[in-house]
Amino acid sequence: MKAVGLGAAALAVPGLVAGCSSASSGGPTKIVFEETKPEVVPYFSNLAAKFNASQSQVVVNHDSISSLIAEFVRGDPPDIDCDNYNLTTSIFVARGVLANLASLPQAKTIDPNIQALVTQYASFQGETSVLPYSIAAEGVIYNVDLFDKVGVSAVPTTWTEFLTVAEKFKSAGITPIYQTYGDTWTTQQGLFDYTVGGMIDVAAFYQQLAREGTNLGPNSAVSFEKDFTAPCQKMLSLAPYFNDNAIAKYYANGNTAFAAGQAGMYMQGPWAVGEILAINPKLKMGTFALPTTDDASQTKCRVNLDLAIWLPRSQAPAQRTAAIQFLDYLMQPNVMNAYNQANLAFSPLKNAPPQTSPIVAGLQKYVSSGRFYQGPGTYVPLTIPVGNFIQEMMLTGNVSGFTSSMDGAFQRLAIRTSA
Amino acid sequence: MTATALPSQRTETAARSRRGALGKVKKLFFPVAPAYLFMVIPAIVLFTFFIIYPTIQGMFWSLTNYVGYGTWHFVGLANYKAAFSDPTIRDSYGFTLLFAVVACVVTNAVAMALALALNAKIKWRTGLRTVFFMPMVISGLVISYVFTFILSTSVPIIASAIHFAPLESSILANQHTAWLGVVFVASWVAIPGAIIIFLAGLVSIPTEVYEAASIDGANAWKKFQRMTFPLLFPFFVINTILTFKGFLNVYDVVVGLTNGGPGTATTSVAMEIFSGFFNGDYAYQMANAVIFFVITMFFAVFQLGVMRRRGGVL
Numbered sequence: 213m214k215a216v217g218l219g220a221a222a223l224a225v226p227g228l229v230a231g232c233s234s235a236s237s238g239g240p241t242k243i244v245f246e247e248t249k250p251e252v253v254p255y256f257s258n259l260a261a262k263f264n265a266s267q268s269q270v271v272v273n274h275d276s277i278s279s280l281i282a283e284f285v286r287g288d289p290p291d292i293d294c295d296n297y298n299l300t301t302s303i304f305v306a307r308g309v310l311a312n313l314a315s316l317p318q319a320k321t322i323d324p325n326i327q328a329l330v331t332q333y334a335s336f337q338g339e340t341s342v343l344p345y346s347i348a349a350e351g352v353i354y355n356v357d358l359f360d361k362v363g364v365s366a367v368p369t370t371w372t373e374f375l376t377v378a379e380k381f382k383s384a385g386i387t388p389i390y391q392t393y394g395d396t397w398t399t400q401q402g403l404f405d406y407t408v409g410g411m412i413d414v415a416a417f418y419q420q421l422a423r424e425g426t427n428l429g430p431n432s433a434v435s436f437e438k439d440f441t442a443p444c445q446k447m448l449s450l451a452p453y454f455n456d457n458a459i460a461k462y463y464a465n466g467n468t469a470f471a472a473g474q475a476g477m478y479m480q481g482p483w484a485v486g487e488i489l490a491i492n493p494k495l496k497m498g499t500f501a502l503p504t505t506d507d508a509s510q511t512k513c514r515v516n517l518d519l520a521i522w523l524p525r526s527q528a529p530a531q532r533t534a535a536i537q538f539l540d541y542l543m544q545p546n547v548m549n550a551y552n553q554a555n556l557a558f559s560p561l562k563n564a565p566p567q568t569s570p571i572v573a574g575l576q577k578y579v580s581s582g583r584f585y586q587g588p589g590t591y592v593p594l595t596i597p598v599g600n601f602i603q604e605m606m607l608t609g610n611v612s613g614f615t616s617s618m619d620g621a622f623q624r625l626a627i628r629t630s631a
Numbered sequence: 632m633t634a635t636a637l638p639s640q641r642t643e644t645a646a647r648s649r650r651g652a653l654g655k656v657k658k659l660f661f662p663v664a665p666a667y668l669f670m671v672i673p674a675i676v677l678f679t680f681f682i683i684y685p686t687i688q689g690m691f692w693s694l695t696n697y698v699g700y701g702t703w704h705f706v707g708l709a710n711y712k713a714a715f716s717d718p719t720i721r722d723s724y725g726f727t728l729l730f731a732v733v734a735c736v737v738t739n740a741v742a743m744a745l746a747l748a749l750n751a752k753i754k755w756r757t758g759l760r761t762v763f764f765m766p767m768v769i770s771g772l773v774i775s776y777v778f779t780f781i782l783s784t785s786v787p788i789i790a791s792a793i794h795f796a797p798l799e800s801s802i803l804a805n806q807h808t809a810w811l812g813v814v815f816v817a818s819w820v821a822i823p824g825a826i827i828i829f830l831a832g833l834v835s836i837p838t839e840v841y842e843a844a845s846i847d848g849a850n851a852w853k854k855f856q857r858m859t860f861p862l863l864f865p866f867f868v869i870n871t872i873l874t875f876k877g878f879l880n881v882y883d884v885v886v887g888l889t890n891g892g893p894g895t896a897t898t899s900v901a902m903e904i905f906s907g908f909f910n911g912d913y914a915y916q917m918a919n920a921v922i923f924f925v926i927t928m929f930f931a932v933f934q935l936g937v938m939r940r941r942g943g944v945l
Contacts, residue, residue: 281909284700303911307701594910597719600894628706628713628915629696 240268241534246275246290249519251486252555256294263541270534284309289524292535294345294542297517299590302333304522305341311523314340316536318543325582326560329517332415332586343543344560346519346552349499349575349584350481352406353488356496358386358476367500367574369508378453381476388453390475393606394462396599402479404602405514405587407447410504412439414585425626428619436618440588444611446504451606459607471495481514482556482572499574513578514587518557596621686924693917699908710918720919722895723903724926730810730817730899731878737818738825738874739867745822746829747859760830767823775887778816779803782888806896809889813897817884821877825870832866833859868938872931879927 247256253276260272275290283289284304295301304310313319319327319340330342354367359377362384368374381388392398408414420434428435455461455475463484470478471491478484479502488495501513521542523535541547545561552559556572558579559565566576578584592598598618605614693710697703714720749760766774783801790798802808836859844854860867882901885891891898900923907916 281699285908287700300909300911303698304701307698307703309701593912594906595719595912595915597895603894624713624716628709630709 240271241530242271242273243291243531243534243538244275245272245538246278246280246293246295247519248276248278248295250276251483252519252551255551255554259542259547260538263538266541267537270537272538280304284524287526291527291531292521292523292538294519294521297330297333297342297344297520299333299593302330305330305336306334308336309525310336310339310341311525311527311532312339312341313343313523316343316539318343318539321543321545321562322560323562323564323582325584326517328415329515329586330520332418333591342517342520342522343539344517344520345542345548346517346555347515347558347560347579348482348518348556349558349572349579350401350406350514350516351499351501351575352389353470353478353480353484353497353499353571355470355473355476356498358473362386362476367498368503369511370503370506372506374503377476378450382453387455387469387475389450389455389477389479390461390466390469391454391458391479392461392463392466393458393603394460394465396597396603398463398466398480399606400589400599400602401481401514401587403447403450405589406479406502407450407504408440408443408588409514409585410502410510410512411443411446412588414588414591417588418591421622422626425630426623428623428626436615436622437612440615440618441611443504444605444614448606448609448611451609459603467491485556485571497571499572501575501578511578512583512585513575515558515579515584516586516590592618593625596625689917690921692914693921695914697914698911699913703914706914710915711922714915714919714922719895719898720900720903723898723900726810726897727879727881727900730814730881730897731875734814734818734821734878734881735871735875737814738821738878739870741818742822742825742870743829743863743867746826746833747855749826750830750833763826764823766820771820771883772887774820775816775884778812778819779888782812803889804893806893809893809897813881813885813888816888817878817881820884821874825874828866828870828873829863832863836862865938868934872934872938875930875934876927879930 245256245260247253253274257274257276260274264270264272278290280289280293280295280301289309322344326344326347327340330344335341358381359365359367362377362380364377364380368377378388391403417434417439421428424432424434430437455469461469464487466478466480467484467487468491469475470484471488473492473495482499485497488497501511503511505511521539523532523539527535545559545564548561549559549564551557552564553567553569556567556569558567558576566580567573589598589602596618601614601617605611694705694707695703696706745763749756749763753759782803786798787801790796803812840858840862841854844858849857880901881899882905885897885899885902889897891902900919904916904920904923907913907919
């Protein structure tokens with residue numbers, strides 16, 4: 213795969229500076245543990261301190277600010293990392309710079325449905341490059357008291373029931389669903405991912421799309437035009453149930469409005485829960501997966517690999533051993549399950565205890581049974597401004613404009629990535 | 632010329648042959664006097680290492696699918712082909728060129744007017760000059776954050792108080808007007824530098840020519856049109872080249888003001904190129920950078936040509 217020529221070798225030199233190896237000559241081995249999710253930095257600093265106190269061979273230094281891409285370019289990645297796994301970080305997997313963890317005993321403790329989420333973005337020669345640590349599941353957040361007020365006793369399980377709930381709110385003079393088109397990510401991760409993700413097999417669609425490559429067009433087996441038109445139209449059909457002037461509303465406005473009980477439902481992930489509770493600590497909330505068909509057994513929920521652990525491929529033996537020792541500590545079932553319980557997330561371990569928080573417990577059955585998908589928007593490389601395309605579609609109602617923009621962008625991407 | 636040069640050459644050759652073999656060795660390794668080499672070689676080494684080497688490296692990676700680390704392979708000219716048909720890249724060139732031309736005109740016109748004013752016999756001339764140079768020592772990013780607040784908070788409040796409709800909502804939040812805000816702030820940042828060069832030019836014009844013109848009965852406009860501007864022309868050319876080149880590379884002001892938005896309306900070429908580093912599109916944006924380099928070279932050569940034709944001797 214790697215082209216090696218005289219010129220290439222000479223030019224590639226700056227990228228090959230080896231990582232710092234403070235190989236132990238007595239004393240403990242020092243390793244860098246990187247974890248940058250802002251909300252849980254103190255949680256992991258605390259875990260690292262506990263680990264450091266529990267033994268004397270390894271000293272873990274928690275780095276919560278560095279940029280991984282810059283570190284890889286410098287040839288100086290952390291010894292162990294636990295961060296969000298998404299399409300951008302999956303490039304580390306695709307380019308083979310992560311260690312193969314298949315032989316670790318922990319690799320066998322992960323639910324295979326959840327491990328599959330890693331390879332849906334990228335894989336390298338069949339290796340196990342990344343171990344899931346925490347799954348965030350997302351659905352429609354609802355105001356429990358307002359559901360009681362308008363007379364909804366159970367969460368909707370079919371599309372028809374969902375529309376009935378929305379109608380009840382509308383006739384009661386309460387905004388059924390709060391939308392914020394102001395920032396592009398909110399509509400993309402909520403409304404768009406839920407409706408499209410609920411109606412298609414997301415992973416299979418993108419896999420086939422990649423196979424189409426440069427042939428993507430009106431005659432290909434899959435395309436945004438063929439597969440996304442109906443879901444997008446369904447999404448736009450919900451517009452009468454949204455608040456007015458959604459384009460001038462931003463994430464913070466949405467949280468404030470929902471916390472103040474101005475709307476019955478809100479399409480956001482568990483990250484919004486903390487913000488909402490900060491405004492109104494007494495608000496009672498629950499979450500249900502958006503049903504997009506009238507067959508309740510078809511309903512799925514959106515998930516993402518909120519945290520996942522990996523080690524770099526090139527690493528001094530002492531650092532590798534020490535990093536695995538810390539991985540053993542982090543991935544003990546009680547440590548892992550406690551983290552997920554405390555952070556409104558789901559543990560990726562087989563036979564993990566169910567999430568008990570009533571706010572997100574409604575999604576447990578989907579996570580346990582593998583009825584989930586990674587958002588269709590998350591498979592789109594950052595070079596394609598899918599959020600802006602969705603924003604434009606929400607404002608103009610032009611679905612074919614959206615699908616042709618997406619097909620064109622993916623085809624151009626295929627032209628240069630297939631060469 | 633040739634006639635006078637010949638005898639001296641002959642003497643030199645004779646002297647060299649007398650010095651013998653040592654002279655030949657010296658000539659081989661030091662074709663010019665060593666003192667010059669001490670000055671030139673460090674500059675060439677630094678320029679080669681920090682400018683030429685990375686440029687060639689970037690050109691090399693633009694022919695691959697490299698992301699900055701890990702495995703890669705050659706893709707030929709695929710990155711270039713894709714870049715030419717990419718609407719995002721095309722739009723960034725459209726914005727950058729429009730912005731650079733307008734900002735260049737605004738900066739030079741305002742800077743020349745201010746330089747003339749600051750060169751006139753006015754009270755507090757030195758103090759005023761200091762005040763006008765101040766934007767130069769403040770970071771562009773800081774200035775643009777301050778102006779983001781002014782343009783999106785203060786200006787709309789004032790505008791609605793005096794019922795001036797066009798500015799009642801932030802111009803930075805509108806896809807069609809955001810670029811005007813960028814032009815305004817970028818020019819504000821660049822004007823002091825241009826003023827300094829114009830002032831240097833104005834000082835170099837001898838006062839006698841103005842006295843002579845006054846005796847001939849020239850008014851202020853005639854003096855500017857027939858004397859100041861032609862004598863200032865070389866300075867005008869160098870200012871145009873410097874500011875235009877600076878505006879083509881606009882980055883920090885846009886990042887601070889709009890971060891390329893709304894949508895992608897004010898995304899500059901430099902921002903687009905830098906985005907490749909974090910989007911896993913390193914090689915693709917390197918191809919974009921090479922295209923940008925060729926375009927910038929074209930402008931530079933064109934401007935130098937104009938300067939030579941008009942007799943600028945800088």
